[in-house]
Amino acid sequence: MKRDKVLNMREINKAFFGVRVLEDVTLELHKGEIRALMGENGAGKSTLMKILTGIYQLDSGVIEINNQQVTIKNPLDARNHKICIVHQEIALAENLTITENVFLGSELSRNGFLNGQQMIERAQRVVDSLHLNLSAKTKVSKLSIAQQQLVEIAKALVFEADIIVLDEPTASISEDEAQQLFEKMKELKAQGISFIYISHRMEEVFEICDSVSVMRDGRMIATKQMNETNMDEIITLMVGRPMENLFGEDARPTGSKKIMEVKQLKNRWLKQVSFDLREGEILGFSGLVGAGRTETARALFGIDKFDSGKILLDGKEIGITGVTDALRHKIGMVPEDRKGTGLLLDASIAYNLTLLVMKQYIKAGRVNHKTEKRIVDIYSKKLSIKMVSPKQKCRELSGGNQQKIVISKWLAFQPRILILDEPTRGIDVGAKAEIYQLINQLAKEGYSIIMISSELPEILNISSRIVVMREGAVTAVLDNANGTVTQEEVMHWAMGGQTL
Amino acid sequence: MKKQRKTNALVEVIIDQGAILGAIIVMCAILGITTQGLFFSQSNISNLLNSFTTNCILAFAMTCILIVGEIDLSVGSWIALSGVSICMMLNAGWSFLPALAVVLIGGAIIGGIVGAVIVYSGMPSFVVTLAMQMVIRGVAELICDGTRVSTTNEELYRLTTMRILHLPLPTILTFAVCLGLSILLIRTVFGKHMYAIGGNRNAAVYSGIKTKKIIIITMMLTSLLACFAGVLVASRVTSGQPTAGVGYEGNAIAAAVLGGVAFTGGRGTAFGALLGALVIGIMTNGLNLLEVNVYWQTIIKGIIIVLAVYIDTIKKKKMV
Numbered sequence: 001m002k003r004d005k006v007l008n009m010r011e012i013n014k015a016f017f018g019v020r021v022l023e024d025v026t027l028e029l030h031k032g033e034i035r036a037l038m039g040e041n042g043a044g045k046s047t048l049m050k051i052l053t054g055i056y057q058l059d060s061g062v063i064e065i066n067n068q069q070v071t072i073k074n075p076l077d078a079r080n081h082k083i084c085i086v087h088q089e090i091a092l093a094e095n096l097t098i099t100e101n102v103f104l105g106s107e108l109s110r111n112g113f114l115n116g117q118q119m120i121e122r123a124q125r126v127v128d129s130l131h132l133n134l135s136a137k138t139k140v141s142k143l144s145i146a147q148q149q150l151v152e153i154a155k156a157l158v159f160e161a162d163i164i165v166l167d168e169p170t171a172s173i174s175e176d177e178a179q180q181l182f183e184k185m186k187e188l189k190a191q192g193i194s195f196i197y198i199s200h201r202m203e204e205v206f207e208i209c210d211s212v213s214v215m216r217d218g219r220m221i222a223t224k225q226m227n228e229t230n231m232d233e234i235i236t237l238m239v240g241r242p243m244e245n246l247f248g249e250d251a252r253p254t255g256s257k258k259i260m261e262v263k264q265l266k267n268r269w270l271k272q273v274s275f276d277l278r279e280g281e282i283l284g285f286s287g288l289v290g291a292g293r294t295e296t297a298r299a300l301f302g303i304d305k306f307d308s309g310k311i312l313l314d315g316k317e318i319g320i321t322g323v324t325d326a327l328r329h330k331i332g333m334v335p336e337d338r339k340g341t342g343l344l345l346d347a348s349i350a351y352n353l354t355l356l357v358m359k360q361y362i363k364a365g366r367v368n369h370k371t372e373k374r375i376v377d378i379y380s381k382k383l384s385i386k387m388v389s390p391k392q393k394c395r396e397l398s399g400g401n402q403q404k405i406v407i408s409k410w411l412a413f414q415p416r417i418l419i420l421d422e423p424t425r426g427i428d429v430g431a432k433a434e435i436y437q438l439i440n441q442l443a444k445e446g447y448s449i450i451m452i453s454s455e456l457p458e459i460l461n462i463s464s465r466i467v468v469m470r471e472g473a474v475t476a477v478l479d480n481a482n483g484t485v486t487q488e489e490v491m492h493w494a495m496g497g498q499t500l
Numbered sequence: 501m502k503k504q505r506k507t508n509a510l511v512e513v514i515i516d517q518g519a520i521l522g523a524i525i526v527m528c529a530i531l532g533i534t535t536q537g538l539f540f541s542q543s544n545i546s547n548l549l550n551s552f553t554t555n556c557i558l559a560f561a562m563t564c565i566l567i568v569g570e571i572d573l574s575v576g577s578w579i580a581l582s583g584v585s586i587c588m589m590l591n592a593g594w595s596f597l598p599a600l601a602v603v604l605i606g607g608a609i610i611g612g613i614v615g616a617v618i619v620y621s622g623m624p625s626f627v628v629t630l631a632m633q634m635v636i637r638g639v640a641e642l643i644c645d646g647t648r649v650s651t652t653n654e655e656l657y658r659l660t661t662m663r664i665l666h667l668p669l670p671t672i673l674t675f676a677v678c679l680g681l682s683i684l685l686i687r688t689v690f691g692k693h694m695y696a697i698g699g700n701r702n703a704a705v706y707s708g709i710k711t712k713k714i715i716i717i718t719m720m721l722t723s724l725l726a727c728f729a730g731v732l733v734a735s736r737v738t739s740g741q742p743t744a745g746v747g748y749e750g751n752a753i754a755a756a757v758l759g760g761v762a763f764t765g766g767r768g769t770a771f772g773a774l775l776g777a778l779v780i781g782i783m784t785n786g787l788n789l790l791e792v793n794v795y796w797q798t799i800i801k802g803i804i805i806v807l808a809v810y811i812d813t814i815k816k817k818k819m820v
Binding site for chain 2: 301303323324326327333335337340341342343344345346347351355356358359362365366367409
C-alpha cells in the first residue's frame with residue numbers, strides 16, 4: 001500500500017503572551033490513517049489542532065497539505081483545505097434540523113435565496129451513508145448525544161473532508177455508541193479519509209488507531225505505530241516518568257457495617273434500584289450510559305424525587321425531597337458535569353472551596369478570613385491543588401485541579417457518604433492517579449463512597465463492590481474485595497445477561 | 501494585623517474601580533474649568549446630589565437583582581406607585597412613619613410575590629417584570645385618577661430638605677444603604693449565595709443553596725429599595741405623580757453596569773453601582789450646565805454606556 005502524505009506540519013511554534021505553548025512541533029499524517037494524539041492536559045494537543053483548523057494562527061512553521069504549502073487563517077480556510085474538527089463539546093444548534101446544522105455557515109444558495117431541496121438531499125445522502133436511519137429534517141434536539149456526534153461527522157463529510165479531527169468524541173457517549181462510531185471511522189478510513197483522534201482512553205486508542213503521537217509540555221515527544229508500543233510505554237511518554245501503578249494499592253477497603261440501604265427506589269428514570277452501602281467502602285456503579293446510574297445518584301442527593309421506595313440511614317428510614325435533606329444527612333455529591341453543575345468557574349478557588357461551609361467563618365456580618373484561609377490551606381495541601389493563589393479563578397485551572405476543588409468543597413463539608421459521578425472524566429493521567437489515591441485514602445478514613453464511572457478499568461481497580469445497572473434497574477452486585485471481577489462479567493450484566 | 505487587612509481592602513477597591521474613579525475625577529476637573537467654577541457651586545452640587553440619590557438607590561436595587569442573574573424592569577413604575585400611595589395616605593390622615601412602613605413593606609411583599617411567580621413558573625424575569633412595569637404604573641394612575649396628588653405633610657418635606665453636618669439627608673441615606681448592602685453582599689452567607697446563584701445556578705442547586713428562596717428575598721429587597729426611591733422623589737416635589745419614574749430602569753441598569761455589575765449575573769458591588777450612578781449624575785448635570793441640546797444628551801449617554809460595557813468585556817476577556 002502506497003502511503004501518501006496528506007498532512008505535514010513542520011516546526012510549528014506558538015506563544016501566548018510570551019509563554020511558549022508549542023515548540024517546534026512536527027506532525028505527519030498519511031492517507032487513510034487514524035492517528036491518536038495523546039498527552040496530559042496542557043501538553044499542547046488542542047492548541048496544535050486549533051492551529052490546524054484555523055482558530056489560532058501559528059507564529060512560525062509550515063503546514064503542507066498534499067505536499068503543497070498552505071496558510072490557514074480562519075476556520076473557513078481549513079474547511080476549504082478539507083480539514084474538519086469535531087469538538088468535544090458538541091456545537092450544534094439544537095433548535096435547527098440536521099440539514100440546517102450540517103450547512104450552518106455555508107448554506108447553499110442561488111442569488112441569495114436558500115437552496116433548501118438540494119441541501120436536504122445532500123445531507124440525507126450523508127446521513128444514510130452513516131447508517132443513521134434518520135430523516136435529515138429531524139431537529140437536533142430530538143437526537144441522542146451519540147447521534148449528534150455523528151451529525152458533526154456528517155458535517156465534515158458533506159464538505160468532503162480529507163482530514164477529520166475528533167476531540168475526545170467518546171467522552172459523553174456509551175460504550176455501545178462508541179463501538180458504532182468506531183465502525184463508521186473504519187469505513188471512512190477505507191475510503192481514504194484520515195483522522196486525528198484525541199483521547200484520554202487508552203483502550204480505545206489501541207482498538208481504533210494505527211499510530212500514536214505523544215505530546216508533552218508543548219513538544220512532540222514521540223510517534224509510534226500502535227503494534228510496536230504498549231500502554232505502559234505511552235503513559236511513560238506522556239508523564240515523562242514511569243507510572244508505577246495508576247490505581248494505587250491492590251488492597252481494597254472492604255468496609256464494615258451497613259450505613260445506608262436503598263430499597264426499591266422508583267421514579268421516571270428508575271425501575272427498581274436496591275443496594276446497600278457499607279461504611280468505609282468504595283461502591284462502584286457500572287453500566288451503559290442511560291442505565292440510570294446518574295439518576296440514582298440524583299435521587300439519593302435530592303435533585304430528583306422518587307415515587308416509591310425507601311432510603312435507610314443507620315437502619316432508620318429518611319426522607320429526601322431536596323438537596324437540603326441530603327445535606328442534613330451528610331450526603332455529598334460531586335456531579336459529572338464539572339463545569340455545568342460542579343463549579344462557579346468565574347469565582348475564586350477560595351470561594352468555591354468554602355461554599356458549603358461559609359457559616360463557619362461568616363457570622364453576624366463578620367468575615368473571619370483566618371478561618372477561611374485555614375480551610376483552604378487544609379484542602380489545597382491534602383489534595384495538592386496547584387494554584388497561584390486562592391483568589392485565582394477556577395476557569396484558569398486545569399480539569400484535574402478543578403475536579404480537586406469540587407472534591408475539596410465536599411470534604412470541607414465533612415460528609416459521611418460521598419457520591420462521585422465520573423470523577424476522572426476529561427482529566428489527564430497524572431491527575432487521575434492522584435484522584436484514585438485520594439478515593440482510596442478517603443475510604444480508609446471512613447468515608448463511604450459511591451463512585452459512578454463509565455471506564456471499566458477504573459471501576460474494576462478501585463471498587464470494593466460493584467453495582468451493575470441496566471435500564472433503570474440493578475442487575476447485579478459483585479464482590480470485588482480481591483479485585484477478581486472481570487471486564488466480561490460486568491459487561492455481561494450491563495448488557496442484560498441473566499445468569500452466568 | 502487587622503488594620504493592614506483593611507487598608508488592603510481599600511487599595512483593592514481603588515485598583516478595581518480605578519478606571520471609573522479616574523473618570524469621575526477627570527469629569528469633575530473638566531467641568532470645573534469649562535463652567536468657570538459653576539459646577540462646584542453649592543446650588544449645583546445639591547442639584548446634582550438630588551438627581552443622583554434617586555438613580556443611585558434604584559441602581560442598588562438593580563444591582564441586587566442582577567447579581568442573582570435576574571432583572572427587574574418595574575423599578576421605574578414603583579417610583580410612581582409608592583409616591584402616589586404615600587401622598588394619598590398622608591392626605592387621608594396617616595402619620596408619616598406608619599405610611600412609610602406600609603409603602604415599603606407593601607412593595608416588598610408584592611416584589612416577593614412577583615419573585616415567587618418567576619421562580620416557580622420558570623417564566624423569564626425580563627418578561628414578567630416588563631408586564632409588572634405596566635401593571636404597577638396602571639395601578640398608580642388608577643388610584644389617583646391620573647392626576648398628581650399634592651400633600652403638605654411636613655415630615656415628608658423634611659425627608660429631603662433636612663441636613664446633617666451640611667449634607668442633605670437623602671445623600672446620607674444613600675451612603676447608608678450602600679454600606680448596608682455592602683455588608684449584606686460581602687459579609688453574610690446570604691450575600692455570598694446570591695453571587696453563587698448568579699454565577700452558576702445549577703452549581704448552586706448542587707451545593708444545596710436554596711436558590712428559589714434567595715431569589716424571592718432579593719426581589720423583595722429590590723422592590724423595597726425602588727419604593728424608597730419613590731418616596732424620596734415624592735418628598736422632593738411634595739406630591740405623588742403617576743407619571744414619575746418613566747424610563748428610570750434604564751438609568752439604573754446603566755449605572756449598575758457602568759459600576760461593574762455583570763449583566764449576566766454573579767458579579768458586582770454596591771460601591772461600584774454608587775460610582776456608576778455618580779458618573780451618570782455628573783454627566784447629566786455637566787451636559788446641562790454646558791447647555792448641550794437635551795436630545796444630544798440622550799445620544800451621548802447611550803454611547804457612553806456601550807463604551808463602558810465594551811471596556812468591561814475586554815477586561816474580562818483578558819482575564820480568561
